[in-house]
Amino acid sequence: MSYDFSSGIELVKLCDEEGIKISEAMIRREEEIGDLTRDKIIAEMRLSLRVMRESVKKGLTEKVQSVSRLTGGEAMNLYRYGDLDPFSGAETCHAAAAAMAVVEVNAAMGRLVAAPTAGASGILPGVLLENAKTRGWDDDMLIDGLFCAGAIGMLFARNATISGAEGGCQAETGVGAAMAAAALVELSGGEPMQVLDAAAIAIKNIEGLVCDPVAGLVECPCIKRNAMGAANALISADMALCGITSLIPFDEVVTSMYSVGREIRPEYRETAKGGLAATPTGKLIAAGIKRMNGRRED
């Protein structure tokens, strides 16, 4: 019996046959392919959960500012505004703010956990930790959620890409949202197939999204796209949990995301040569960043 699944359909079959959840399948796979024992694998994820929690807290409570001085402090504002009857609802607004917080901390050279990358690192912790507060999920549950998210991310890495340079922003904040949606569905008692549906829906919502970072920095539009990714994850999870399915199966959505990614011109794949980076304002900011080279740091 091998747990080294390589597609969504294999994963669901494995879960059905063994009567296990996706998170459990991913833990068993890790035992099989790696050198770590089950206890070590879970302990390692617990460490990452701790760093995730610290990064959200730092971004929501301290006045962070990015190295470029372009961003920081907005997540905190959005979080407070979330208590004032926001259009998106308090939970969504708070999750979006928490997601932004992590990426603001990232830009300020703080510590975080890539999920699946640094530029998309806010969505998964933002969505999970904010919902944990209102739903009473404990750390053991959250760790399961992370393994479930990891299974979905692994399938994208294996059968498509999780690199903005290769597949655009859909491969980063898109996959981050798919991972978060998947975790929410499993933690809410959804079936493995519903987990895949949620992930597929999240990617379909943003398929083709380009990576056009201003001045090549992981700030604009990355930080706000993590907020949007959180909202995408929440809506996609709700759709799957109420029984809405993805007309195109998960595995086919993965390959279509990859083929779209390969078609995206290099200007729109992290090179900072197109899109927002190529706007007059974007270019002005890039020139300012280059001028920082001449200044000494104190």
Next chain:
Amino acid sequence: MENFSVFDIIGPRMTGPSSSHTAGAVRLGYIARRITGAEISYVKFTLYGSFAETGRGHGTDKALIAGIMGCQPDDPRISSAYKYAREYGIGVDFVYSDEPVDHPNTVRIEVEDVNERKTSIVGRSVGGGNILITEINGMSVEVTGDYPTLIIQHRDMPGVISDVSRVLAQLGVNIAYMKVFRHGRRDADAYMCIESDNPVTPDMQDIIRRLCPAVHDLMVI
């Protein structure tokens, strides 16, 4: 197809903002420290390509210094690396070059240690925090830093490679990757770059020197 661990997807735990421009830069500095092998007094970093264009905005400069000070990519001290360098009395200079290079994220690290010995290292950050050292003191190499690495300069003649690998086998050192190079003339020295699963201790290095007379020089990273 690559077999990803769950910790490749949820992870690494790192200091932001960029795995290539920050985490990779820390590792480049760290490897330069290990290659130098002595206490460092001064470092000059020359940044090329995207490192030169956006390095300051990504904190590449701080990351390189932190690496030179011995930090790993998730060290919280990276953002105050200049301060730490001052406290430890290490001089640092940066040159932002627009000279064309093969790889966009390239840096040349010129180190001076307390014995006034100079070491020059060229490396690149190849994505996801992974790195490649391509040059040490003018010698072309390929070192990833993922494994303990042994670099051997030796006479270019038949049997040296098998001699070295036999000695390593007897010492219980398993070779993970191995590359052999020659620079220019056939009668000049050749090089071996050996990445192993277990480290090659100083005792083992002496044994290699003793048992392989064609080995002229040997360096462990």
